[in-house]
Amino acid sequence: MAKTGVVHHIELYVSDLERSSVFWGWLLSELGYERYQKWEEGTSWKLGDTYLVFVQAEERFLDIPYHRCRVGLNHLAFYASCRDHVDELAEKLARKGAALLYPEQHPYAGGKNHYAVYFEDPDKIKVEIVAPE
Numbered sequence: 757m758a759k760t761g762v763v764h765h766i767e768l769y770v771s772d773l774e775r776s777s778v779f780w781g782w783l784l785s786e787l788g789y790e791r792y793q794k795w796e797e798g799t800s801w802k803l804g805d806t807y808l809v810f811v812q813a814e815e816r817f818l819d820i821p822y823h824r825c826r827v828g829l830n831h832l833a834f835y836a837s838c839r840d841h842v843d844e845l846a847e848k849l850a851r852k853g854a855a856l857l858y859p860e861q862h863p864y865a866g867g868k869n870h871y872a873v874y875f876e877d878p879d880k881i882k883v884e885i886v887a888p889e
């Protein structure tokens with residue numbers, strides 16, 4: 757199958773690589789990703805032909821924290837396997853103390869035909885896990 761147009765990789769700079777690695781390592785494993793690379797300043801996880809990279813931001817760039825309402829990335833969305841999988845992840849995230857977003861509208865914060873859970877990563881990047889139609 758042609759790979760044309762498929763996302764090759766996404767690279768995120770993080771404020772605390774250890775903290776982000778723990779969080780994203782858990783989440784991406786739940787979604788079927790496997791550890792791909794690891795070096796002192798970064799790590800990545802891969803699923804199929806796409807991988808996500810997390811790199812420690814340099815100290816001198818940490819004075820302005822990430823904010824998803826500024827210009828730039830707002831959120832990343834991933835498919836769950838089904839609605840039960842969304843529920844299971846929502847439960848596990850709550851138990852981990854992750855910041856769940858729009859709890860009063862869960863799981864329909866994205867509309868009545870969109871079954872999803874929304875939460876923040878350790879740098880407050882919004883993440884969405886959505887059940888296939």
Ligand SMILES: [Zn+2]
Nearest residue numbers: 831832833884
């Ligand atoms: Zn979305």
